[in-house]
Amino acid sequence: MSGSEPTDAGGGSGLAALLDRSVYGETLDCVHCGLCLTSCPTYRATGRETASPRGRIYLMRGLAEGRLADSQVLEEEAFLCLGCRACETACPSGVRYGEMLEHTRDAIRGGQFGEAGSSVSPAGLAIRIERFALRRIVPKPGRLAAMVSLLSLVQKLRLDRLAAKILPSRLAGMVRLLPVIPPAQARRRLPAFTPAEGERRGRVALFEGCIMPEFFGRVNDAARLVLARAGYDVIVPETQGCCGALQAHSGDLGFARELARNNAEVFGGGKLDAIIVTSAGCSASMREAESWIGDAGSEMAGGVRDVLEFLDEVDAPLSFSPIAKRLCYDDPCHLIHAQGIAAGPRRLFAKIPQLELVPHANPEACCGAAGIYNLTQPEMSKRVLSPKVEALVAAGPEIVSTANPGCAMQLSAGLAEAGFEVPVVHPIELLEEASRPR
Ligand code: SF4
Numbered sequence: 032m033s034g035s036e037p038t039d040a041g042g043g044s045g046l047a048a049l050l051d052r053s054v055y056g057e058t059l060d061c062v063h064c065g066l067c068l069t070s071c072p073t074y075r076a077t078g079r080e081t082a083s084p085r086g087r088i089y090l091m092r093g094l095a096e097g098r099l100a101d102s103q104v105l106e107e108e109a110f111l112c113l114g115c116r117a118c119e120t121a122c123p124s125g126v127r128y129g130e131m132l133e134h135t136r137d138a139i140r141g142g143q144f145g146e147a148g149s150s151v152s153p154a155g156l157a158i159r160i161e162r163f164a165l166r167r168i169v170p171k172p173g174r175l176a177a178m179v180s181l182l183s184l185v186q187k188l189r190l191d192r193l194a195a196k197i198l199p200s201r202l203a204g205m206v207r208l209l210p211v212i213p214p215a216q217a218r219r220r221l222p223a224f225t226p227a228e229g230e231r232r233g234r235v236a237l238f239e240g241c242i243m244p245e246f247f248g249r250v251n252d253a254a255r256l257v258l259a260r261a262g263y264d265v266i267v268p269e270t271q272g273c274c275g276a277l278q279a280h281s282g283d284l285g286f287a288r289e290l291a292r293n294n295a296e297v298f299g300g301g302k303l304d305a306i307i308v309t310s311a312g313c314s315a316s317m318r319e320a321e322s323w324i325g326d327a328g329s330e331m332a333g334g335v336r337d338v339l340e341f342l343d344e345v346d347a348p349l350s351f352s353p354i355a356k357r358l359c360y361d362d363p364c365h366l367i368h369a370q371g372i373a374a375g376p377r378r379l380f381a382k383i384p385q386l387e388l389v390p391h392a393n394p395e396a397c398c399g400a401a402g403i404y405n406l407t408q409p410e411m412s413k414r415v416l417s418p419k420v421e422a423l424v425a426a427g428p429e430i431v432s433t434a435n436p437g438c439a440m441q442l443s444a445g446l447a448e449a450g451f452e453v454p455v456v457h458p459i460e461l462l463e464e465a466s467r468p469r
Pocket residue numbers: 070071072073074082083084087111112113114115116117118119128
């Protein structure tokens with residue numbers, strides 16, 4: 032499917048043909064055992080079989096085989112899915128649900144986007160706006176920076192508070208999710224080269240991402256400093272770009288592939304110990320580049336490491352000062368379920384003297400952020416967030432930590448709404464603070 036032109040797959044038969052080609056074979060891996068059901072947040076919230084992994088796979092298969100004629104239920108349930116991939120962790124048959132979901136959404140959106148071209152329905156308009164933002168703003172650093180500067184001005188003038196009061200609830204919810212936008216000097220791109228400190232152990236590239244430099248530049252900068260202190264030269268290639276995860280999750284796989292091809296060229300071919308990523312959503316998608324772009328993505332995919340995974344793997348020779356705080360660590364779905372990384376971050380926390388890791392219920396459960404899910408499905412997102420906030424409040428930490436920007440925004444907003452305002456930080460920020468030369 033082309034990344035630049037919408038397809039016209041609309042209607043049950045067009046969708047059936049696309050599903051037949053893209054996911055049918057993989058749907059056969061599901062043996063309908065149901066062991067994934069209780070791990071699925073949308074099944075737990077609704078109790079509906081069609082809102083479970085097994086039910087969604089059944090719908091994909093039924094449409095591909097032509098046994099189901101009406102595609103509407105799958106169209107709704109595919110986008111109600113959080114893409115959290117907790118079902119993959121639970122599945123004993125190795126079903127690659129995340130990949131099936133991306134292909135299914137791509138097939139659905141291809142048809143809906145084609146239909147939206149000839150209609151001005153609210154749904155069609157929403158699809159067009161989402162696609163415009165994800166193609167024309169998010170991956171374009173200049174445009175994204177201009178938009179974030181505008182939002183910063185809105186926050187400075189306190190118009191966001193007014194907007195949150197007077198806008199319809201859905202739009203008001205979007206406004207509340209926005210973090211405080213950092214000052215302009217904190218939104219600059221990182222230096223192209225940072226030399227290793229002390230004994231040189233190697234050379235890594237740092238992936239900045241699209242949203243991260245604008246909202247969480249401090250996280251990327253913390254990664255750069257810790258990696259240099261650990262003995263690694265850090266390069267930050269200027270021509271790198273958006274990873275394509277948000278586009279793929281929204282059903283625009285063709286465009287996501289274009290973005291992945293660019294990064295595969297930028298990060299391939301160099302003598303690097305690793306390509307370091309600070310956002311779990313980005314590292315998960317870059318790691319799976321081969322499934323998007325074949326062999327062209329294999330070198331990049333093989334080199335990608337989440338920053339916490341890398342520091343844990345190489346047993347970085349860092350010395351840490353104490354941080355006497357109680358901390359809850361919440362596992363991002365795209366770190367624990369998509370990449371199987373859970374113990375590494377906890378081992379790193381254990382190295383910081385006096386930092387007390389406080390347990391909370393279900394740290395591996397989704398927080399409801401899921402890329403832009405909290406914007407597109409605000410009601411379900413809140414239902415999924417609610418037990419997470421309750422668990423964190425009950426644990427009573429002084430700091431909450433998570434390793435994905437969307438989760439950090441979601442948890443901050445949820446905790447603030449519950450009147451429990453504690454800092455929500457990336458683990459690398461704590462590692463940077465504790466390893467700072469005194
Ligand atoms: S990805 Fe998450 S929400 Fe979607 S079916 Fe799997 S467990 Fe359920």
